Amino acid sequence: MQNWAGWISARCIFIIAFSAVFILVAGCHRETVSSTPTPSVALPPSVVDPQKANSSRSVTAHPMHFADVSAAVGIRWKYENGATGRYLFIEPTGGGVAFFDYNNDGGPDIFALQGGPVLGAKGDARRFSTRNALYRNNGNGTFSDVTTGSGLDHYTGYGQGVSAADYDNDGHADLYLTAYGGSHLFHNNGNGTFTDVTTRAGVADKAAELPWPLSSAWGDYDNDGYLDLFVCHYCRWSLAINKLCRDGQTPGYCRPQVYEPGHSRLYHNNGNGTFTDVTHRTGIDRLQGKSMSAVWFDYDNDGRLDICVSNDTMPNFLLHNNGDGTFKDVATLAGVALGTDGTALSGMGIGVGDYDNDSREDLFMVNFTSQPKSVFHNEGSGLFSDMSFRSNIASTNLHLLGFGMECCDYDLDGYKDLIVGNGHVLSVMGAQNDGSSYAQSQQLLHNQHNGTFSDDLRSLGDLVKPRVTRGLAVADYDNDGDLDALMVGQNEPLQLFRNEGGNQAHWITLRLEGVYCNRDAIGAKITIRTKSHTQTQHVRGGSSYCSHSDERVTFGLGSETRVESLEIRWPDGRRQQFGPQNSNVLYWVREGQRPVPDPRLH
Numbered sequence: 001m002q003n004w005a006g007w008i009s010a011r012c013i014f015i016i017a018f019s020a021v022f023i024l025v026a027g028c029h030r031e032t033v034s035s036t037p038t039p040s041v042a043l044p045p046s047v048v049d050p051q052k053a054n055s056s057r058s059v060t061a062h063p064m065h066f067a068d069v070s071a072a073v074g075i076r077w078k079y080e081n082g083a084t085g086r087y088l089f090i091e092p093t094g095g096g097v098a099f100f101d102y103n104n105d106g107g108p109d110i111f112a113l114q115g116g117p118v119l120g121a122k123g124d125a126r127r128f129s130t131r132n133a134l135y136r137n138n139g140n141g142t143f144s145d146v147t148t149g150s151g152l153d154h155y156t157g158y159g160q161g162v163s164a165a166d167y168d169n170d171g172h173a174d175l176y177l178t179a180y181g182g183s184h185l186f187h188n189n190g191n192g193t194f195t196d197v198t199t200r201a202g203v204a205d206k207a208a209e210l211p212w213p214l215s216s217a218w219g220d221y222d223n224d225g226y227l228d229l230f231v232c233h234y235c236r237w238s239l240a241i242n243k244l245c246r247d248g249q250t251p252g253y254c255r256p257q258v259y260e261p262g263h264s265r266l267y268h269n270n271g272n273g274t275f276t277d278v279t280h281r282t283g284i285d286r287l288q289g290k291s292m293s294a295v296w297f298d299y300d301n302d303g304r305l306d307i308c309v310s311n312d313t314m315p316n317f318l319l320h321n322n323g324d325g326t327f328k329d330v331a332t333l334a335g336v337a338l339g340t341d342g343t344a345l346s347g348m349g350i351g352v353g354d355y356d357n358d359s360r361e362d363l364f365m366v367n368f369t370s371q372p373k374s375v376f377h378n379e380g381s382g383l384f385s386d387m388s389f390r391s392n393i394a395s396t397n398l399h400l401l402g403f404g405m406e407c408c409d410y411d412l413d414g415y416k417d418l419i420v421g422n423g424h425v426l427s428v429m430g431a432q433n434d435g436s437s438y439a440q441s442q443q444l445l446h447n448q449h450n451g452t453f454s455d456d457l458r459s460l461g462d463l464v465k466p467r468v469t470r471g472l473a474v475a476d477y478d479n480d481g482d483l484d485a486l487m488v489g490q491n492e493p494l495q496l497f498r499n500e501g502g503n504q505a506h507w508i509t510l511r512l513e514g515v516y517c518n519r520d521a522i523g524a525k526i527t528i529r530t531k532s533h534t535q536t537q538h539v540r541g542g543s544s545y546c547s548h549s550d551e552r553v554t555f556g557l558g559s560e561t562r563v564e565s566l567e568i569r570w571p572d573g574r575r576q577q578f579g580p581q582n583s584n585v586l587y588w589v590r591e592g593q594r595p596v597p598d599p600r601l602h
Helices: 428-432
Strands: 012-018 021-027 065-068 097-100 109-112 133-137 143-145 158-165 174-180 184-188 194-196 213-219 228-233 245-247 250-252 265-269 275-277 291-297 306-311 317-321 327-329 350-353 362-365 374-378 384-386 402-408 417-422 443-447 453-455 469-475 484-489 495-500 506-513 525-529 534-538 553-558 565-569 575-578 585-590
Touching: 097 158, 097 469, 097 484, 109 158, 174 213, 213 291, 228 291, 291 350, 306 350, 417 469, 417 484, 506 525, 525 553, 534 553
Parallel strands: 158 213, 350 402, 402 469, 506 585
Antiparallel strands: 012 021, 065 495, 097 109, 109 133, 133 143, 158 174, 174 184, 184 194, 213 228, 228 265, 245 250, 265 275, 291 306, 306 317, 317 327, 350 362, 362 374, 374 384, 402 417, 417 443, 443 453, 469 484, 484 495, 506 553, 525 534, 525 565, 565 575
């Protein structure tokens, strides 16, 4: 988030000429934010069906679209940010969700983290919920609320984000919750319950320097077979130093520049259920940033996981893994630190994916309103090219403010698309000053197969309805081949959007299980080849914003009816190659064995 309320900076204007056509992009503008705004509406241009002009639906029915099935499947939960009118700077950031299979039945389950009352804040805290939510996937398209008695049903602080991983390789997915006042690691007991092991594990993330953790991500940076944990820290903030800023006579939230940046942390997994804070040892403590999201990915294909971190109003980080237990920030050299015009943007959510199928993973970031979305193309030599404008993504709805995002092939045509969760931090009055609004439509950016994207309005379906989205995750929750979306927003209900019709094309999904590497196989590289082209994906342990998507990997095959060859490079460097595989199958691949239809599914 670039500049918070209570100020108006000078607009930064840059002009780019394309065939005598000038595109004006305005930036850097925020004003007072109300703690309890009345949402206004920002919609993309409508695709109107003349025969349904009187319908309440603004987007024409389309063979592929997203439908809000939350109530129908049994999801009833709301995130609350605990705002009491004191304009506490921490209030607008929270809201994380996770897709993870906690009971190993093959159906992705759902966890959502509650904000509730801000710790120590004055006001009637009893009116805010403190209840997290755990929903079990029943395997028939519905979910059951199983929070009560799960061990996740007590207050875990002022929640911000969540990630999932089998950190102890026992075959059960565990949860890490970031929260102001101290984060929590919950061990999955394998019987439907979780135990808070934060103190023993050493990942409470408490320190005298006022930590404010947001996103977290898992990756095995030293390839010892155990997953390590990176935690993004935003500003140094507490109730004692909270400032009240004004726009004239109107009180509101201050801008981020009022507060000092924080230091993100890296915890090394010791392999015995405990972690060691190696932030200093690895050199990460030398970096100050207002970090919002992080992703592990091997950008230079050297077999070691690196880290990309998005920063708010400060240059992004690209932490190169030196292979000796240390990291070096090479973001400026690599070309991902700044925006197209050479200024620091307001990086929030991160997406990673090989959008042009050249076997190298590219980076995507969403920024503040009037700032272009960032597209960094991986050139394969440790360098990235800024393709924000050439890809047509930069200019897509500059009035929208993105938080959560994922890179995935939602229509299974063999090319990675983007799903973006939008929602402002400004009140109605402030938002109108930059042509935007508080509640906003979500976005689908469709890959055009030629290095460019288009704003896919026809497929939005219920995603067009205005929301103030923060966390976003994707998974094929009903195991029908196409990817569905889960979103949570500020003071809004948790919503599940089913992908209707995305599986008209062919697909293949793989669940990997490590034996010599970490059991989740996070960091594994999967390459498939069909008659038409080659695709590459990695198993990932976190991306988007404050959220966690299903770790299973889905490839769209378009009209191809089978995969001609499949190769897996496991995190420990071992490689396996396989011959033809059938389409429309969810496979399980245990390291060292052949792919078989996933036995968890009936």
